[in-house]
Amino acid sequence: MNLVTPRLFALADDPATMAAQEVETIRTIIHTCGLAPTKARNIHALSRQLVEEHGGRVPADLEALERLPGVGHKTASVVMNQAFGQPAFPVDTHIFRSARRWGLSEGTTPIRVERDLMVLFPQETWGRRHLQIIYFGREHCPARNHDFSACLICSWANPEGIRSG
């Protein structure tokens, strides 16, 4: 997505201009992304909703963001934190995996893990911790073939390898 964004914004860099595009035009630009047809429809519908319901601006409101097509709780939380500086602890796949491996949460859904992390970390650190865990998880914690006992980074904290998944 990071690679196609410059071309997408060269086509339309505000919601009104994006809403005026054909869905097919958007799809052609983002065709290298997974689920491009669905994403193109969502980008178009989201842009129209921003124009019709929010004066063409991205709302600084979690629930309003979650109502936008294609925007779930995680993405809405990222926008609240990164764009508007509001406290949020979005849980992506890396945070979900790492938090459970590290014993920070036994939650079986991202929402449950998010709640546990919000209790564990001071609110003023949520945005920073969110990014730190993502970068660490991406770099060091493979989703598959994870072997606690073979990793020198944090296997020392759990010598019995209880959380090996």
Ligand code: SF4
């Ligand atoms: S043992 Fe290594 S791979 Fe596993 S959670 Fe710790 S740092 Fe990540």
